[in-house]
Amino acid sequence: MNLQHLLPLSSQELHDWALEKDQQDTLRNFRERFYHPQHNEKPLIYLCGNSLGLQPKSAREAIDRELTTWQNYGVEGWFEGEESWLSYHRYCQQSLAKIVGALPEEVCPMNHLTVNLHLMWASFYQPTAQRYKVLTVAGDFPSDQYAIETHLKFRGYDPATALVEVAPREGEYTVRTEDLLDAIRQNADELALVCMSGLHYYTGQVYDMEAITALAHQYGIMVGFDLAHAAGNVPLRLHDWGVDFAVWCSYKYLNSGPGGVSGVFVHEKHHDASVLRLAGWWGYDEARRFEMTKGFVPMQGAAGWQLSTPNIMALAVHRASLALFEEAGIENLRTKSVELTGFLEVIIQRINQKAGTEKIRLMTPSNPAQRGCQLSLLIDNEGKKVFDYLTAQGIIGDWREPNCIRLSPIPLYNRFEDVWKVGEALENYGKFQA
Ligand SMILES: Cc1ncc(COP(=O)(O)O)c(C=O)c1O
Ligand SMILES: Nc1c(O)cccc1C(=O)C[C@H](N)C(=O)O
Structure with missing residues (x-):
């Protein structure tokens, strides 16, 4: 699914789109079948299933x-x-x-x-x-x-x-x-x-x-x-x-x-x-x-x-x-995953578009057939600072030396709104503006 039409939308419009997607998502209830780690009594935005997936409540x-x-x-x-x-x-x-x-x-x-x-x-x-x-x-x-x-x-x-x-x-x-x-x-x-x-x-x-x-x-x-x-x-x-x-x-x-x-x-x-x-x-x-x-x-x-x-x-x-x-069905999970990760890619493209230059580069291929949930981000000079900033905002990805931030929205437990929040945090980071 091509999500390029989302690029010109305002942040508010993008948020509405994400909420609508979550509403329509037939897999949305699976989120409640997992424990979500907390930050200041709010669930963290956990985009780190590429390292350690969340705990299903049925595990205990x-x-x-x-x-x-x-x-x-x-x-x-x-x-x-x-x-x-x-x-x-x-x-x-x-x-x-x-x-x-x-x-x-x-x-x-x-x-x-x-x-x-x-x-x-x-x-x-x-x-x-x-x-x-x-x-x-x-x-x-x-x-x-x-x-x-x-x-x-x-x-x-x-x-x-x-x-x-x-x-x-x-x-x-x-x-x-x-x-x-x-x-x-x-x-x-x-x-x-x-x-x-x-x-x-x-x-x-x-x-x-x-x-x-x-x-x-x-x-x-x-x-x-x-x-x-x-x-x-x-x-x-x-x-x-x-x-x-x-x-x-x-x-x-x-x-x-x-x-x-x-x-x-x-x-x-x-x-x-x-x-x-x-x-x-x-x-x-x-x-x-x-x-x-x-x-x-x-x-x-x-x-x-x-x-x-x-x-x-x-x-x-x-x-x-x-x-x-x-x-959930693995085909359904894959369909949602392609969209979730595609949305994250659009969010990053928007940041670059606003900055007028490619502040965040993606190492991961753009073709959905050549990737899964994970996007690997490269940010010249201040990648680690951006990573620490995201973490302080309650967004959990991981940092891999020497300069890579990995973010992975997971179709079983992440929402489109989670991905939208990554975009908000990156915009608020401030230093990406033109
Ligand atoms: C691609 C790959 N191979 C091997 C390992 C090591 O796995 P383990 O520590 O479970 O042996 C990992 C993760 O830690 C991995 O990502
Ligand atoms: N296996 C891990 C561990 O024991 C501790 C911390 C992280 C891991 C990981 O799985 C790392 C992971 N394979 C990676 O892609 O970096």
Whole structure:
């Protein structure tokens, strides 16, 4: 939806438009299903779901239910009760599958994100003398960089030569798809794996995962994505795209709490029990796990990569949060998200228009297909001051060194009026006037 017609409106007219949009919003009641942190006894304008999503009110009840099971059953909680813990991951698989575009058995909630990245690498980075290189985007999230470097070193390769990093062109913020594809073609004979974010944490850019996967596969290269910033944020069709593996966390857009359980996707083409993996007993065939026999027999599907006894409290919160996605519908959420973020973009364009110069630059692509909720703002010289000013006004985004403000309106709990208030605060900051 093109929102450019909003640019010439007065602040009052824009406010009326935002209120009207909130009124018409069929998802508006979901806001009340979350706790909103307060500032001077007023709810903060929380635009930081890209880092830590808000707490669903149902989370406490979900934990409480499992505490009661623990209280009543003790260890038998694994096997007894209406919903025994033994198969708890299954209660999340359907909803997760919808969110990432997978078959239920292709996904499993487990562990933490960086741990899962290592597990996937152990299975899907299988270098040979000819093919050992890995292609990624430059400046990916540090944990991913460390994971990749250490895996290369474990296998005896020097990251300086084994890692192909694709960076934005001089003077550009985001990586062009054509450059990524060219880099795959140029290194095709030596690449074992393409592994990168699906949505970049700093710029907010969504990469063309379908095109990257299709091209890499033409050359027999494996493909994996870190979807920390994509899961629950943008449409994903991992199964249809043929992606080999993916990992994500649940504490951002999936609102499952700090350090919440991570998730993995393993395409069904890799579900054969013979696929090498780092094994643990929780990945062992569930029906026979307690026979305690020698020799690993994996569970079918992504669940066969589980390692350890799951954290049931974390899974319970995750499940409660995923239920909200089911209820709201991911297509409806995406439709609202495109408009909310589009509105934030217009708000910033208005500030620049009034200033007569581009005071606030957006690193994030303007094309909604290449972004999710997040906009990344660059403000010369005084970015940190603007960030601190917004925070003092009760507007919570986050600051990422060296000079980026990230703001993410979230369709489940943010309103158009919240975004309008960002515009008011930026105007009141004063220094942007021409
Ligand atoms: C893209 C990306 N990868 C990895 C991580 C690290 O995740 P974790 O600390 O859950 O392992 C994060 C967030 O912290 C992230 O945004
Ligand atoms: N994982 C985090 C944490 O443990 C503390 C504070 C922030 C985080 C984050 O998630 C950071 C986030 N991945 C980012 O995009 O910057």
